Amino acid sequence: MDSFAPAARPRSEDGVTHPPPHRTDDAADDSAAAFLQRIGSLSAGTLERAAMDAAPDGIVLADRQGRILMVNALMETISGYTNAQLCGQSIDLLVPVHARPEHGQHMQRYHQSPSRRPMGMGRDLWLQRRDGSQVPVDIALGHSSSHGGTVVAFVRDVSDLRRLEARMHYQATHDTLTGLLNRWTFGQRLEQAIAEQAAAQSPPFALLLLDLDDFKAINDGYGHAAGDQVLQEVARRLRGALGTGDILARLGGDEFTVLLPGVASAAQAEGVAARLMQALCVPCRVQGFELNFGASMGIALCPQDAGDAATLLRYADMAMYHAKHRGRANFAFYAPSMGRKMAEKIQLHDRLKLALAYGGLTLHYQPQVEVATNRMVGVEALLRWHDPQLGEVSPERFVPVAEATGLILELGAWVMAAACRQIAAWERQGMRLRVAVNLSAQQLRQTDLVEQVARNLRTHHVPPELLELEVTESEALADPEQACQVLNELRALGVAVALDDFGTGHSSLAYLKRLPVSHIKVDREFMRNVPASGGDTTLVRAVVALAHTMGLRVVVEGVETREQLQFLREMQCACYQGWLFAKALAPDDVALLYAAGADVAAEGALG
Numbered sequence: 001m002d003s004f005a006p007a008a009r010p011r012s013e014d015g016v017t018h019p020p021p022h023r024t025d026d027a028a029d030d031s032a033a034a035f036l037q038r039i040g041s042l043s044a045g046t047l048e049r050a051a052m053d054a055a056p057d058g059i060v061l062a063d064r065q066g067r068i069l070m071v072n073a074l075m076e077t078i079s080g081y082t083n084a085q086l087c088g089q090s091i092d093l094l095v096p097v098h099a100r101p102e103h104g105q106h107m108q109r110y111h112q113s114p115s116r117r118p119m120g121m122g123r124d125l126w127l128q129r130r131d132g133s134q135v136p137v138d139i140a141l142g143h144s145s146s147h148g149g150t151v152v153a154f155v156r157d158v159s160d161l162r163r164l165e166a167r168m169h170y171q172a173t174h175d176t177l178t179g180l181l182n183r184w185t186f187g188q189r190l191e192q193a194i195a196e197q198a199a200a201q202s203p204p205f206a207l208l209l210l211d212l213d214d215f216k217a218i219n220d221g222y223g224h225a226a227g228d229q230v231l232q233e234v235a236r237r238l239r240g241a242l243g244t245g246d247i248l249a250r251l252g253g254d255e256f257t258v259l260l261p262g263v264a265s266a267a268q269a270e271g272v273a274a275r276l277m278q279a280l281c282v283p284c285r286v287q288g289f290e291l292n293f294g295a296s297m298g299i300a301l302c303p304q305d306a307g308d309a310a311t312l313l314r315y316a317d318m319a320m321y322h323a324k325h326r327g328r329a330n331f332a333f334y335a336p337s338m339g340r341k342m343a344e345k346i347q348l349h350d351r352l353k354l355a356l357a358y359g360g361l362t363l364h365y366q367p368q369v370e371v372a373t374n375r376m377v378g379v380e381a382l383l384r385w386h387d388p389q390l391g392e393v394s395p396e397r398f399v400p401v402a403e404a405t406g407l408i409l410e411l412g413a414w415v416m417a418a419a420c421r422q423i424a425a426w427e428r429q430g431m432r433l434r435v436a437v438n439l440s441a442q443q444l445r446q447t448d449l450v451e452q453v454a455r456n457l458r459t460h461h462v463p464p465e466l467l468e469l470e471v472t473e474s475e476a477l478a479d480p481e482q483a484c485q486v487l488n489e490l491r492a493l494g495v496a497v498a499l500d501d502f503g504t505g506h507s508s509l510a511y512l513k514r515l516p517v518s519h520i521k522v523d524r525e526f527m528r529n530v531p532a533s534g535g536d537t538t539l540v541r542a543v544v545a546l547a548h549t550m551g552l553r554v555v556v557e558g559v560e561t562r563e564q565l566q567f568l569r570e571m572q573c574a575c576y577q578g579w580l581f582a583k584a585l586a587p588d589d590v591a592l593l594y595a596a597g598a599d600v601a602a603e604g605a606l607g
Contacts, residue, residue: 058155064111066091066104069150078137078157080130096128110151114143127155136162164542171539172474175250176525177228178235184474186249186257190309193259197302204264208273209298209316210238212254213328218291229286230293241279242272253396257316266333269299273331281329294329296320305334317341348401351387356410361385363418364584365435367593368555368577371568376594378434378468380577381419382584383411403440412443413452420460422587423467431594436468436498441475445482450489457493464494472501476515487516498555502543513550519574520547524558527578531567544571 049072052059058075062068068086076082079094086093095103126134135157142152173185181189196202212234219227231254238248238256247259258276263269276297283290298320306312315334321341323332355361365379385393402408419437426433443449457464469490476483476499487497499512502520522543529536540556547554556568559578568576582593 055154058157060086060091060094060153060155062091062151062153064149064151066107068093075155078129078135078155079127085130094127096126096134099126110141110143111149114141114151135159160542164546167539168543171525176528178232178250180235180239180256181247181249183249183251186247186251186259187309189247189249190259190312193261194302194307194309194312198307203262204304205302206260206263206269206272207300207302207312207316208258208260208269208276209251209300209313209320210256210258210276210295211297211320211324213294213296213324215254215293218293222287222289222291226286226289226291230284230291233284233286234280234293234295237279237282238276241275246272257313264301266299266301269301269333270331273297273299277329277331296324296329297331298323298334299331300334314342345401345404348390348393348398349405349407351390351393352385352398352402352407352411355385355387356407356414360387361414361418362586363415363422364586365422365590366577366584367582367590368434368436368575369581370575371565371573374581375597376433376581377575378436379590380436380470380584381415381422381438383415384584403442406442408440408442409446412440416452416456417460420456420462420467423462424460425587426591427463427466429591431591432466433590433594434466434468434496436470438470438500439475441472444471444475444486445479449486450493453490453495454493457495465496468496468498470498470500470521473499473512474501477512480514484514484516491516491518499552502547517552519553519555522554522556524578527556527558527560527564530564537567540567541571544573548572 052070052072053074055072055074058078059070059072060068060075061070068089068091071079071081071083071086079086081093091107092100092103125137125139127137128134136159138156138158140154142154144150144152173182174180175182190207193202193205197204212230215227215230218230231250234254234256235248235250238258242248242258245261247261249257251257258272260269260272263272277295280293280295283292285291298316298318300306300312300315300319302312305315315338318338318341319332319334322335322338323330326332362384363381364384365381367376368378368380369375370377383395385395385398387393399408402411416437419435423433423435439449446452453467453469456462457467471483471487476487491497496519497517499515499517499520501523522540526536526540526543530540531537544554544556553574554571555575555577556573557577559565559568559576559580561580564578565576565580585593
């Protein structure tokens, strides 16, 4: 009874599984004793049956020999058997055949020490139904010595939860648009390949980095929808031109990467690159137009060029940059002389340091709007940088450089101070707007983060409830214990904490429940095809429903259409942000919008 099936649930590609939620044995024993005491005081009949059938979980009563004494109506539904069919049968009837020997051993140990046996904790459990199918379940056990050692099993069908976890895990490990592996997952595969090669468990390999030529012209000339179709077609062609053991991923934008196991020489890698070039040179028909595109590729070899992931990627990037400057549809191998790309990053770093010291950084603010009233209730602070030499520099360019050099901590401190100054300025104008500030992973690990936040609140006389700190799911769960401690200390200051990019991280729901957050932000990628796509719509419904069951408010990003807003109203989401209401605005424009009380339903998109 410890487990209807202590069999491993099928694992995802990277081997990650998530333990199901569970009850403790003490709680289960208390529930069992109370339950048995109650039914023991009743005559066998309708009251006893009603008590069992009113339970929110399936219930199985069994004696010390493992014979089933009684089940409730929900257990009949879960198992496919009736109470009459199960009574007197061995509990093994509900256990998958391959798991029965182990199950018997668990039962013996449980009866020997029921109060100390952590039943069901951290195990994936399966129940065999009458039709032979198996269903994932969560089981808690209780024991009553005063009733001859009767065991009560509380059984919950967790099929929906498992499907949601699998979908969320897929979203976290794959690129939404193309279905390829994403940057994070590819990084894990690359690290694994390097480790195996270093241990002489696998031969050398090649890393290929690919960037589409003039893709921006396609986006600008034909629209982002056409650009998305091109990216999907590129992914399809690359998959078709690669072998089954090759690892293909989309890193972001129009950048793809391929890990070629066993490709030990430049000649072999050149053959693969030529094959990929050939696959991409055929025009692509999109929206009635024939679009021509090619790609520039950079190749680095492991271990000949480098023996660590960061350096190998950097060298492949340098080679790709070199190929792009030689002309369209070209590829190049890394050579030590390639340093132009690195020089660009050094320039970005130096100019960013000057901007921090002498100016050039500003904050714009994207409104967060109450779904029910269309009233602006908060904003998210977004960093902007204008450089006298480089012009407008996007965060996609300078944030990775800041993270790689450690400058992100200084940048984060600047943003925190600037946001608090703006909160105070708006409050002096009679505007009580909550401002959300993003925390980076390095900031979250900063030992003086809490003091830094407290100091800004004091210095600028900011009511703590007007400051909200956003952490991404993957950042918070990189070290859950440390994150929980820091976030609890921040909450103690009175500031709000939000979990950003919910559903794109690499976590289990059990860990999410431990984080001291007040609300979650649903990532914009989830809303891309809502409500047109039935699959995406179902997923958003499930994520929002899950957040509500955890007692969390929901803010949805990337809302761009009235149909999406109506969908959020039906789902009873708290807030949203997106271009439907406004893009990121300068502080004075936020004040004007706040004073105007703009209504999305009446005005449409602003900004």
